[in-house]
Amino acid sequence: MSINLYFCNPVRLKEPVIVKVMTTKTQQIRIEDFDYPLPDERIAKFPLPKRDESKLLLYKEGKVSESIFKHITDYLPEGSLMVFNNTRVIQARLLFQKETGAKIEIFCLEPVEPHDYALVFQQTECCRWTCLVGNLKKWKEGLLKKEVQLDGETVILKAEKLQTCGDSYLIEFTWDHPTCTFADLLQRGGGIRSKVADSGREKSTNQKSHVYGENNRDKDGQKA
Numbered sequence: 001m002s003i004n005l006y007f008c009n010p011v012r013l014k015e016p017v018i019v020k021v022m023t024t025k026t027q028q029i030r031i032e033d034f035d036y037p038l039p040d041e042r043i044a045k046f047p048l049p050k051r052d053e054s055k056l057l058l059y060k061e062g063k064v065s066e067s068i069f070k071h072i073t074d075y076l077p078e079g080s081l082m083v084f085n086n087t088r089v090i091q092a093r094l095l096f097q098k099e100t101g102a103k104i105e106i107f108c109l110e111p112v113e114p115h116d117y118a119l120v121f122q123q124t125e126c127c128r129w130t131c132l133v134g135n136l137k138k139w140k141e142g143l144l145k146k147e148v149q150l151d152g153e154t155v156i157l158k159a160e161k162l163q164t165c166g167d168s169y170l171i172e173f174t175w176d177h178p179t180c181t182f183a184d185l186l187q188r189g190g191g192i193r194s195k196v197a198d199s200g201r202e203k204s205t206n207q208k209s210h211v212y213g214e215n216n217r218d219k220d221g222q223k224a
Helices: 069-074 117-121 182-189
Strands: 002-006 018-022 055-060 063-068 093-097 103-113 126-134 144-150 153-165 168-175
Touching: 055 069, 063 069, 093 144, 093 153, 093 182, 103 117, 103 168, 117 182, 126 153, 144 182, 153 182, 168 182
Parallel strands: none
Antiparallel strands: 002 018, 055 063, 093 103, 103 126, 126 168, 144 153, 153 168
16 A cells, blocks of 8 residues: 655755655654755745745646646635644744853743733743753752843843643743843744753644745745
8 A cells, every 4th residue: 555645845846746655664764765955045035925826736637737826726626624724933942051051941832821822922021831941950940041132132031940840840931121022032032942952752832823835936936
């Protein structure tokens, strides 16, 4: 038994990529079989002004062709279910450095106070998150401090470990700027999660954002 996988590839290729994968045991799957070069110049940095003008990859009766996204309903069978993925990656990784030089990485998983994402990102001066902590053995107690540059001002962000929540921790963040939001701090001082915070395991988050399901093209015609 085999399965055909059809990829809307994010690079400009002479032909779309079609991969036939034989059903097999997980142990026999090699990551190298799914690797391909992705030159930086083939990556679209910006979407089209009119997103529905982006390219749409089609596969029908063994043939691959292209259309544009606004015509997608012409190709969907009646009764089809479409799932819209509106998640977004946030800069949820905060790296602190103690006076001893030890680096502590805090990865925000889920807001606790306030519990709503929209509210917590607009919070000023204080908020609480459930977090993963990398290099925890170097953070026994006390506050962590981090300087974040915001519009020419230095904001002091502090993190305090309040309690253990299974394999994660309740962290309270406080900062000394009355109008600076937590979203501002993440945007200026945050980053993407690294292997330090994973602690050898995979964990998903309920982050909100926009990941577009079409093959966007930038102004130079490159696919996004």
